Amino acid sequence: MAPPTVNDPWLAGRHFGIVIDAGSSGSRLQIYSWKDPRTIKVEKGSELAYTLPKVEKGTKDEEQWVKKVEPGLSSLVDNPGDAGAYLRPLVKHALDHVPPSLHKDTPLFLLATAGMRLLSPQKQAEILHETCRFFLTHTNFKIDAPSEAGPCGSSVRIITGEEEGLFGWIAVNYLMDGFTGSLDQPTTYGFLDMGGASTQIAFEPSPEHRKQAKNLIDVRLRLLGGEEIRHKVFVTTWLGYGTNQARERYVGRAIAEFESTRHEDDDDPDEDVVSDPCLPKDLELVETPVHTQSATSHMQLSHKLLGTGSFEQCLRKTAPLLNKNTPCPDTPCLMNGIHVPPIDFSASHFIGVSEYWYSSEHIFGLGGAYDFVQYERAASEFCSRDWGDIIKEHDESRQKHHLGGDGEVEKGGKIVETGRWGPRVELPRLHMQCFKAAWIANVLHEGLGMPRIVDPGGNATTDGDKVEEEAKKKGLGRPTFQSMDTVGDIAISWTLGKMVLEASKEVPALKKSAKPLVDPIDDIEDLAHSPIQPIRPPFWSIIGLEDRLTPHLPSSLTRTSLGFSPVLLMLWVFFTMFAFLVCYPNRRRLRSVCLRSVRSVSSRRDPFDDLLEEGRLGGGSRPASPTVFGAKVPSALRHIFPSSSSSSASDSRSKPSNSTLSLITNGTALRNLVPGPSSARGSPTRLAPMINGNGNSNGSAMMSESHDYDPPPTASSTQYMHANTISRSSSPAPGMMHATDDGLGGARSVLTPRPAAISRSSSFARNF
Known part of the structure; x- marks a missing residue:
């Protein structure tokens, strides 16, 4: 589809932004757009003046705003030079849907996440460098200048889990009007995200806890009226607390417990069956332990896990994986000894995305306002079902709902039913549904300390716009926790939060002296001592070299102590000496080359110089011009910079009359x-x-x-x-x-x- 033309009213005053989410399984390009804030007439004191720019899908055809390629960018670890071929379909899609006249003003970001974080720093640098080079040579989109973040600045980089959490926090509060600050919503929403490898939390502590809280990050945005709003946000990540990593730890622990009761002389393979309450009844899986502390040779072998289907026992078995008893050097802590400020759940309200939504909605149909009683009932029922019955229902659902998917039944492009197993609910999700349901419940209640809200009515609402309405009908007001995937037709994604920040940067400030808006991680004043450290691979640059050498220098020789870079000074001295040693022995030849170069530019020749170069001048050299050094020029340099006094004697001997x-x-x-x-x-x-x-x-x-x-x-x-x-x-x-x-x-x-x-x-x- 061709991009909109200049005369299209939809395009008038519209700006675009492009984000490529380079994840572990694939890279997804998303095109966003918004009206130029400078063209919007905003009256002082109006409601519009206290809102953020409206960020929308970036194409008129709503199906074209997203493009995905597989596998992930990290798959290029052995062939970084193939980055161009890998990214070409995404770039072509962006070029086809963003008007060419706006390319130079459209920011393009490639922000890599989980998969790229696992690579070595050198491999990270190689892939990002090739990505940057491809963007610069094949697009005219707006790319940041080289900086300490990389050859394309902040446009091409790897973001941390904390940055994901901060961008997600912005997206949630943008969609849920959390930045309005009205009396009905005295605080912003908290953000919870759980993937396969990690889980994040981002929230704004209550005013009474904000003063004592540590490691809070400034998140600055600018409203359409020009007013800057600032929020102090806490964000942290628990690595290994995603559903897949937690499952691996659980399997290793279960096999270790089984091996501790196994007789050493028992070599019957049929006896190596481990009972697993976190699998549906009678489901058999063969798994190999990954996370084991003191693994014996037999413990490292594959074991058969047989499901017993007990949600209650699964809750008890997975609770120790939270590591609540880990020493806490900086109280208070929640899980694994990581400090988290106190959370006032009576005032703080959280929204969970990703696995919080998938595990609640796709199988149970309970996405939206969370009710533990209803959730526990659905999970217990599913876990206790015979695996054969689950397979039968899954096959029937695939045959019946050809257009359905992810637990939704579609007709004419609209969702007409929920709670069904569509064709995209694959068997691996059904395998792990019981475990994931138990793990999520434990993280919410045992890990984060969220109270169990009793609501006999339950909830089966999936539309994010109806969540609060349904919750109010049940007497919940704003629910303490709700799982969501979209609000209206906009998906909740950290990429949306990044674009909201970019659109906010374009709003003119009320004062010319206002500090420019930047990414939250760039607002950290003492980054060296912050628990959140940006991921910066070792690119070949002077700044990167300084970053690598500075930790090995005495504190008195650092940039902070001296006020300038000692590394840059040493490099300057080295190159100056090197240039002198190379040029000094060849000074006559270099002088001749310089003379020829000057003549080639000026197109003027001096007969005297012709004879001098051709060796036909027997009467000495041209008289030297006086220099500012006079007789003070060292003898070693006197023939390079001759002074009037030092050359007078030689002139009398060699010059013709x-x-x-x-x-x-x-x-x-x-x-x-x-x-x-x-x-x-x-x-x-x-x-x-x-x-x-x-x-x-x-x-x-x-x-x-x-x-x-x-x-x-x-x-x-x-x-x-x-x-x-x-x-x-x-x-x-x-x-x-x-x-x-x-x-x-x-x-x-x-x-x-x-x-x-x-x-x-x-x-x-x-x-x-």
Whole structure:
């Protein structure tokens, strides 16, 4: 589909933003758009002045705003050079849907997450460098300049789990109007995200706990009226607390407990069956332990797990995985000894996405406002079912609902039923549903300390817009926790939060001195001591080199102590010395090259320099120009930067006399030697002393004869040169003449006259 044209009303005053979420399983490009805040008329004090820019899908066809490729960007670990071919479909999609006239003003971001974090720093740098190079050479989108974050600045980088949480927190509060600050909503919403490898929490502590809270991060946004809003947000990540990683830890623990009761002489493989209450009844899976502390050889073998289907026992078995008893160096702590400020659940309300939504909605149909009683009832029923019955129902659902998926039944592109197992509810999800349901419940209640709300009515609402309405009907007001996937037609995603921040940056500030808006991680003042550290692979740059060398330097030699970079200073000194050592032995050659370069630019040539370069100048070098150094120039550099005083002595020895070149003997000028107009111009060749047949010079005879010669006035000529003006001739061996007090002195070099010149000179002598 072609991008909208310039005359399209939808395009008027619209800006675009592109984010590529480079995850572990694939990379998803999302195009967002918003109206230019500078074109929106906002009246002071109006409701519009206290809202953020409205960020929407970036295409008129709502199905075209997303494009995904598989597998993940991290799959290029062995072939970083293939990044261009990998990203080409995504870039082409963006080029096809963003108007070309807006490309240079459209920011493009590739922000990598889980998969790229697992690679070595060197591999990370190689892939990101190739990605940056591809964007710069194949697109005209807006890309950040090189910085310490990478060759494309913050446009191409790996984000931390905490950054994901902060962007997700912005997205949730943007969609749920959490930034309005009205009396009905005194605080913002908290954000919970659970993936396969980790889980994140981001929330704004209550005012009474905010003062004592540590490691809070400033999140700054700008409303359409120009007012800046600031929130102090706490965010942290628990690695290994995602559903998949938690399952691996659980399997290792279950097999270890089984092996501790197993007899050493029992080698019957049929006896290696581990009962698993977190699997549906009679489901058999063969798994190999991954997370074991002191694994024996037999413990490392694959074991068969047999499901017993008890949700209550599964809750008890998974609770120790929270590591609530881990030492807490900075109280209070929640899980694994990680500090978290106190959470006031009577005022704080949380929204869970990703696995919180999938595990609640896709199988149980309980997405939305969370009720533990209803949730526990549905989970217990599912876990206790026979696996054969579950498979049968799954197959029937796949055949019946061809258009359905993820627990939803679609007709004509609209969801008409929920709570069904569509064709995209695959068997692996059914395998792990019992475990995931128990793990989520334990994280919420045992890990985070969320109270169990009793609501006999339950909830089966899946539309995010109806969640609060349904909750109020049940007397819950704003529910303490609700799982959501979309609000209206906008998916809850950390990429949306990133774009809300970018759109907010375009709002003109009320004061010109206002601090520019940046990503939250760039607002951390003492980043070196912050628990949140950006992921910065070792790119080959001076800044990256400084970052690697600084930890090995004494504190007194750091940039902070000196006020400048000692690494950059050392590099400057090194390159200066290196350049001097290379250039000094080749100074004459370099000077000649420089002279030629200057002439090629100015298109001017000096005859004196021609003779100097060709080695034909026997009378010394050009007089040196005075320098500011005078006689203070060191002797080693004096011939490179000659001073007027140091060169005066050499000038007297090597320079030819500046007196007028004339062949004067007893007052008669030899410039009158050649009579008539035919003597157009004399040359050193014609003025050379004649060599007779005996090898003697007959120049003196010529001079004596010419002394008595008084040519007629018509034969006079004034076309001989001065000493510094040399006539160019085709003589095979030209030389320089110099004048003396007695007349014409000998040539500096032997001049070989041309035969024609000799004959003319002989004829001229006979005429005397």
